[in-house]
Amino acid sequence: MPSNRLSKVQKHITKKKGKNVALHENSRDTRRLQSAAQRDDKLNRLSAVREKQNRPYVLRIKSFQSYTMEHTSALSIPDIQAMIEDFLGRDDEELANLKAQRRAGRPPSTRETLLKQNQAMEQGEYASGFWVPDLENADNLQKLKDWNGQWSGLATLQFARISKDGFKRESSFPPKGLS
Template identity: 30%
Template sequence: MITEMSRHRSYFTEGRLVVRCAISTTNMPLAHNLNKVSKNVLSSNGQLHMKGRKYKQLQRATLRHQKLIQKKVITNERKEKQLGLTLFIRDKVLGEDNKCYTLDELKSFVKDYVYRYSGEIEKLQKERRPGRPKSSRQQKLETLQESEEQTFLSGYIVPDLSDEENVLRLRAWNGTTGGVTSIRHVKICKESTHIPGEDCNMDE
């Protein structure tokens, strides 16, 4: 596979293959999962021109790769946050005798989650000397809290605590991503007036 392209015309050899390049690496980064496209270009044993078909093909393949990676990162971050909220609520109900919970109690758990760093934010604010900027930690926590406040307005996916059997499943859950699928989830927001009857997938 071509791993570097010179700004000047030169030859790159690998076995019997010789490719002459006239483009720079900054214009066309290659990724590891572009093997198929790269091999097709290499097998042609020709030149890569900046306006050529093969060059544009590599550009499109690289762009697709970057979009897939970005989408995967966003999806994983969302799942991680949802899993963290489910763990937070599980810890809230562990050790309690309640067979089920009301909507207000469930919303109270979510509110505790959203403002879980409020104490630390207040402490950092008091420790900040007059005229000094906020610490990176305080800025990070405030940004996170503001983001989660907005999410609460639009809706969080949470375990359905109105169902006794589901509460038992939540308490017995071992915290793994595989086990969480057995727990029924619903979507509630700050202004919800009832717990939805339909299930809500954590991947949504």
């Protein structure tokens, strides 16, 4: 989401001064341009950080969207649990390959360590309640199929937390703790 503040300031100064007029180093207009550029940089940095934080959830929802493309009716809790377990096992092959490539007595690679940590975190989340779209609701299932892949489009979906024991709790968007 790039900001237009810098371009607005540039346009205003160009309109006031003309196209080929050089600005003084410490002039008021130069300071306005610098502060607008800094503001745009800050907004772009914050946007990138927010997008990086949301990426795992977007990828999770995209995978559940692909899992449910062939389903037309609402799913049961055991079906949803099977999808969750399939999702949790998505990195098993890569983890096995990394383990096989490692020589005996060598420490695990950084990628292997990160995958193991991610799997442990997701398994812990699954034990207490895994955050997924509510697939027991047929309307929500259709909304998931029509979802465009953007974070902002997730606000229309309903979410639930499905535990390993088969319990379902309503959840909120965006995910916060165990809500």
